Amino acid sequence: MARATGFGYGLLAAILLVGLNLRGSIAAVSPVLPDIRADLHISSATAGLLTSLPVLCFALGAPGAAWLGRRLGIYRALLVGCLVIALATAVRPYAGVWLLLAATVVLGLAMTVGNVLMPVAVKRDFGSAAGRITGVSTASLSTGAALAAALTAPLAGWLGWQDALAVWAVMAVVAAAALAGPAAREHRSPASVAPRRHGEGAKLRTSPVAWAITAFLGLQSVTYYAVTAWMPTLLRDIADLSLADAGVAMSLFQVLGIPGTLLVPALIHRGRDQRALGVVIGAGWLVVVLGLVLAPGLWLVWCVTGGIVQGMGISYAFTILVLRSADGHVAARLSAMMQLLGYSVGASGPFLVGLIQGATGSWILAMVPLWIAAAGLVVAAMVAGRDHLVRA
Template identity: 85%
Template sequence: MARFKYGLLAAILVVGLNLRGSIAAVSPVLPDIRADLHMSSATAGLLTSLPVLCFALGAPGAVWLGRRLGIYRALLVGCLVIALATAVRPYAGVWLLLAATVVLGLAMTVGNVLMPVAVKRDFGSAAGRITGVTTASLATGAALAAGLTAPLAVWLGWRHALAAWALMALVAVVALAGPATAAHRSPMTAVPRAGGMGARLSTNPVAWAVTAFLGLQSVTYYGVTAWMPTLLRDSAGLSLADAGLAMSLFQVLGIPGTLLVPALVHRGRDQRVLGITIGAVWLAMLLGLVLAPGLWLIWSVAGGIVQGMGISYAFTILVLRSADDHVAARLSAMMQLFGYTVGACGPFLVGLIQGATGSWILAMIPLWIAAAGLVVSAMVAGRERLVR
């Protein structure tokens, strides 16, 4: 049984590698994409915003698919679609590129919604610690994509460099084959019936605070992921290589950031101080990027650690605040639906404002507001209260 649990964990970790990588891969080669396809700043922002919006809109469908097929079969289907969409989208024009990006986002949503449910259900009392490890896999996938896409583009061109990440999704398909076909697991594969948010969930302030934290964390993370290299090249005069280094650091340091949270979150029953600290560091980093861009190395390091802590905190709080796996399924769907709807605004608003005004100070205001909102939402989400 223990060996089977390790197999499940390994499969979930490989799935996690695919839930951010194809989004993070765009940023290092965005100038090349814009030049070749004649994209505006607002349209370029959609390449990062659209998948996040799909995380929201596709959440109810992901719960339905999980109930229909079982968690691990649904994850397998999601990873197969990620592989296909990733392989196809770089070779189309602008509109087909955007359409394939929507499909990619919907496929990633299956993993976003069902991974926390699988952890809550299959790992019992270890769920909080396992959540930190699985969240680290998201940061690892993003870090690999951010760090390797630019060198691959030099060698292969940006189209082949983006398409190459389909291979990682195929690895996940193989890893999920065992859990998805294990007959003796069939009684456990159904996702608990979500039935919408439910009256209790929709009126629960803790549930809304957890949702808000994920949404505002997404605004800051995806806004920085989409635009930090361009901002630093414009404001600090960085070369393409140094801007790529800044983004690589931002993504790579998310890995230790995610692993810090499980160690800190269990030091007490109240997690408010940790959440407030995460929001405060985000705000300092985002202000520093614009007001002191020459210190980009400090901001990349601080931002990398705190972005990992932020996403890990959001999903760990989801698990800790859920009374059981039924509530985890409903709260996960609620978080994805409303949280990622808010999160999708970040990259698009930054690109829209910067393109219209030419000012990075004005463009970053939405991210500053989001970071301040993290502090407020953590005051409620961090309280020791179960969502039922």
């Protein structure tokens, strides 16, 4: 399955363990957000930053993550990223709002290393299986988020919200241990992530497909992170759910992302053109974000649909990145570009929803940015999904 590097299934296991840590600590915040706001006396807009800040870091840290991969090698860089995730996760709940926000920034930057380098590692080391492995590795992101969403609230009832957030550091330590072998065996050449070639950036910037892939990730991120941040609060406000039931709703939304991510690799290789699949994902998001506020009594339907759609959306974005890249050089550059610009857009989602809802008291008005983003996903998919390779 992997090319002749001697990494084999141990490498795949390490990549999947890294994926578990790239969303979990973000998803863990939402179930205990009312407790955090009550204890730290923070506004809706500030609470939204706890989800927006890591996503903004995904954008701003993307070039640095690519540089770190070139400097250290992919697996050593991923190892460093996991150790920093463990440290930031362990310390962030314990010293007030400023440490919470500062550690959240560090956490986001460390996660960015995995965001940028995982697709490059898969493209480089798994050959013709790269598309399918991308789907499986993306499912690990949803799995980590689902575990955090499902278990943080019960842990908070037992340990308190601070310990319930900090305990997720253990998962990052396990991933770091799994990376030790691949990191030690990796060649010391700095070309693990290829150096920039003359004119390559300009070609990416003039490629409509590269821009459409970037837009798809950005708009998917707007909807996913905003819903992740605010769904429990929204359902408590307008569907009259209890804290426990709102936590179940969020858990369901995250858990169903796992089969959603696995659907994409099963469907995406049925043809060379993936536009129809992308349009279905965009339309599904539009139904969900409309349904949550216009028919909140059907919250179970929207949680189920949204869970499947969000898993499909992130899997589609990263699988299209791999499929449309002509080689590993292009995959590295396109991964950095789409995450720099895409997550810059995505970071606005939780903050905008919190800002509008706090200013107007209306969840309908607060969801308008998500309706626009869902419609934009349909447009982006029509370009990103067409059969065309992005070349250096």
